[in-house]
Amino acid sequence: MADERVYSAPGDVIEATQPVVLVNRYRGFTRINHWITAGCMIVLLLSGFSLFHPSLFWLTSLFGGGQTTRWLHPLVGLLLFASFFLLFVQMWKLNLPRREDMEWSLRIGDVLKGHEERLPELGKYNAGQKMVFWSMSGLIVVLIITGIMIWEQYFASLVSIPVRRVALAVHALAALAAILVFIAHVYAAIWTRGTIRAMTRGTVTGGWAYRHHRKWLRELARRRGTGPAE
Template sequence: MTAYDVEPGDGVHPGKPVTVDRYTLAARINHWITAISLVLLALSGLSLFTPSLFFLTALFGGGQWTRAIHPWLGVVLFFSFGILFIRFWRANLWRSEDNTWLTRIRDVLLGHEERLPELGKYNAGQKFVFWGMSFLILVLIASGIVVWDQYFYAFTSIEQKRIAVLVHSLAAVAIICVWIIHVYAAIWVKGTMNAMTRGQVTGGWAWRHHRKWLRELVAGKRDTAGTPRTPAE
């Protein structure tokens, strides 16, 4: 039976060093489309949020073009992240080791990973980002539709639009903060960026940060090939 966090395309390749397939090409393309659309949404949204950032509209061809493009970028983000959600939701389900990881957050920040439990494909912090993004994108698309007057003006009242604008703005600020945390963590944990650029990590990286997931991959390879293998750097 396949482990809950082992996804199609995950695999271990013996060698010096051992390499581990973490993301397929399709998953990486999906991720970068989501990331780029989120950045463009943030820039276009901030340019419309306050006059002091209106200069950012130059990136999109001016104020009118920015106003027209912004909601469509939201549609791209919604569907792109929707595909990511279908890919990764199962691996982001909460597990007992995530509670232990949270109680030992000080060790996480100090880099004392030997004191942490063995983790699956994602740790509790990554799962918070995933579910936080999922919730906030739903809020953004719902509130965005309410104020998208070009197509939906007649379906909502002025009062509803005012509330939607406030909710949309708060959700946008929140998702920008989550995105900053996500990027910072990816840069902070050395070797993580390789996963989303090349699709692979070293066996040592997987052993250090996601040992439970690596054990599951090795066990699956053993069961398939009939030859036990030991994860190594």
């Protein structure tokens, strides 16, 4: 029977089970929070497109018609803001810029070619992931502010009609930018094998952690006294 050792730590955990080492990357609460946010993005993408142009109005049938879509879209927008805020509280410190992020960015060619041995050791997130995080943070703030400004059912007297028109244009542009960032995030998760596992099972293999986020793995191991004191 294989020897199993479990090292407990607040938040992050290393489970060493011969011959596989598993690193606990996300708690169950964080994973649920993440998937609620992702679900909101998809609903907002489809409902937003359906209201954007008459040629896309047929998409409202996914939500029970135009009237349902009209009240559903802003309510899901509020849910997105609340859900992402919880993610922000949990992750903002880990997404602060670090010295190695600049070197990683300058070696983006090696990243795309898979030459990770030429890259600096990284913490829990790389510069690309941090860019997605901060981009979505800013865009969601813009979307919630402009969304309230154009929500005529409850805030018709909040701003003048000319200001509402500008807010509508800004809202549409911010939504487009958020969709592009969202697509890039999904593509990167699929492209980097083993990444999706972190948000479905909560764990990654030790090999994945060592290859992509070695500094984070060393910090975690050193914190529990299970790795080399380098």
